[in-house]
Amino acid sequence: MSLYLDNAATSYPKPDAVYDAVNHALREIGVGPGRGVHRRGMAATRLVFEAREAVAALFGIADSSRVVFTHSATEALNLALFGLLLPGDHVVTTTMEHNSLVRPLHLLQARGVEVTWVEADRRGSVTPAQIAAALRPETKLVALSHCSNVTGSVQPIGEIGRATRSAGAHFLVDAAQSAGMMPIDAPALGIDLLAAPGHKGLLGPQGTGILYVAEGVELAPLMVGGTGGFSAGPEQPDAMPERLESGTLDTPGIAGLKAGVEFIRDVGIDVVAAKEQRLIASIVEGLAAMAGVTCHGPVPGEPRGGVASFTVAGMDSQEIGFRLDREYDISVRVGLHCAPDAHRTIGTFPGGTVRVSPGYFTSDRDVEEFLAALGEIVGRKQP
Ligand SMILES: Cc1ncc(COP(=O)(O)O)c(C=O)c1O
Numbered sequence: 001m002s003l004y005l006d007n008a009a010t011s012y013p014k015p016d017a018v019y020d021a022v023n024h025a026l027r028e029i030g031v032g033p034g035r036g037v038h039r040r041g042m043a044a045t046r047l048v049f050e051a052r053e054a055v056a057a058l059f060g061i062a063d064s065s066r067v068v069f070t071h072s073a074t075e076a077l078n079l080a081l082f083g084l085l086l087p088g089d090h091v092v093t094t095t096m097e098h099n100s101l102v103r104p105l106h107l108l109q110a111r112g113v114e115v116t117w118v119e120a121d122r123r124g125s126v127t128p129a130q131i132a133a134a135l136r137p138e139t140k141l142v143a144l145s146h147c148s149n150v151t152g153s154v155q156p157i158g159e160i161g162r163a164t165r166s167a168g169a170h171f172l173v174d175a176a177q178s179a180g181m182m183p184i185d186a187p188a189l190g191i192d193l194l195a196a197p198g199h200k201g202l203l204g205p206q207g208t209g210i211l212y213v214a215e216g217v218e219l220a221p222l223m224v225g226g227t228g229g230f231s232a233g234p235e236q237p238d239a240m241p242e243r244l245e246s247g248t249l250d251t252p253g254i255a256g257l258k259a260g261v262e263f264i265r266d267v268g269i270d271v272v273a274a275k276e277q278r279l280i281a282s283i284v285e286g287l288a289a290m291a292g293v294t295c296h297g298p299v300p301g302e303p304r305g306g307v308a309s310f311t312v313a314g315m316d317s318q319e320i321g322f323r324l325d326r327e328y329d330i331s332v333r334v335g336l337h338c339a340p341d342a343h344r345t346i347g348t349f350p351g352g353t354v355r356v357s358p359g360y361f362t363s364d365r366d367v368e369e370f371l372a373a374l375g376e377i378v379g380r381k382q383p
Pocket residue numbers: 008009071072073074075098100101145147148149174176177196197198209
């Protein structure tokens with residue numbers, strides 16, 4: 001039977017309620033929010049408001065108007081970075097980041113923003129002391145991923161948030177690999193900007209994402225245009241979230257995202273996190289027991305998200321992924337995972353790794369099946 005172990009790219013399958021919610025929004029509501037006083041328009045407006053409330057509650061955010069809907073984590077990161085940074089500003093980040101953070105920062109660097117790339121260790125971790133040492137009086141932002149999509153390393157964002165705040169800088173967290181998989185209380189962690197995709201751990205459809213913008217953080221919009229309300233003037237309204245949300249929202253996507261977030265709320269984020277931890281621990285343990293296999297990233301006992309990346313001596317990662325797919329119908333991700341600097345940091349550039357990422361609907365049996373298939377491939381080595 002087909003086995004999907006690439007939940008770090010996008011979660012699959014989704015809870016049934018997510019499929020139903022998208023279907024309902026398309027068939028029964030049909031229209032976008034804020035665009036009409038008719039009943040359909042009001043239903044869409046209510047749905048989007050409830051989705052914002054559900055997302056806000058998951059991250060401990062009191063005012064849901066500070067949650068902006070985007071189409072991906074990439075868009076959320078671009079909005080945060082281009083909306084905040086000006087030439088002369090200084091940013092601190094790490095060598096473990098996804099291209100969604102790296103590429104906007106490179107472009108901003110070319111436009112006069114200074115960037116310090118803090119070198120993570122070979123297991124993909126940075127310390128709060130390293131970040132604190134990189135801070136300067138002109139540092140405007142510390143930006144990093146909570147959990148690496150390559151190694152699963154979890155950065156100590158609570159301590160980093162405190163150091164950032166005491167230096168007077170803003171703190172942007174890319175929660176692409178942790179949102180919906182680990183408890184995150186954004187205000188308590190000192191997070192000013194939290195970017196997350198809707199389609200990974202939050203269990204929503206592709207085409208959804210969110211950016212939390214803390215009170216007092218002013219972002220310039222990436223786009224301006226129609227916001228439904230505040231229609232009289234030619235200028236973009238100041239009110240949140242309209243200031244940062246132009247154009248008709250993806251109501252079906254947001255309906256699915258709401259259902260995904262409500263599913264997590266109902267199961268309990270601690271239960272979801274515990275399951276993910278158990279599955280990934282069995283995968284790491286199984287990989288460690290296989291001769292010739294190196295599992296990169298945190299060692300057992302160190303914090304790890306729902307990702308395990310490995311290489312096999314004398315075997316190409318692409319070939320392993322291909323054979324898992326063709327011979328066993330098991331989907332994993334191979335290569336650089338859009339994070340070449342992370343691979344340079346851990347020593348797996350340019351060949352990359354095989355990445356396995358279970359999800360909430362992965363079972364212990366699935367993990368056993370994957371390990372057995374890999375054991376056969378590694379045992380045979382040659383086709
Ligand atoms: C750490 C990290 N940041 C950002 C992203 C980008 O997410 P999206 O595809 O929603 O733009 C990903 C996706 O893989 C990721 O793993």
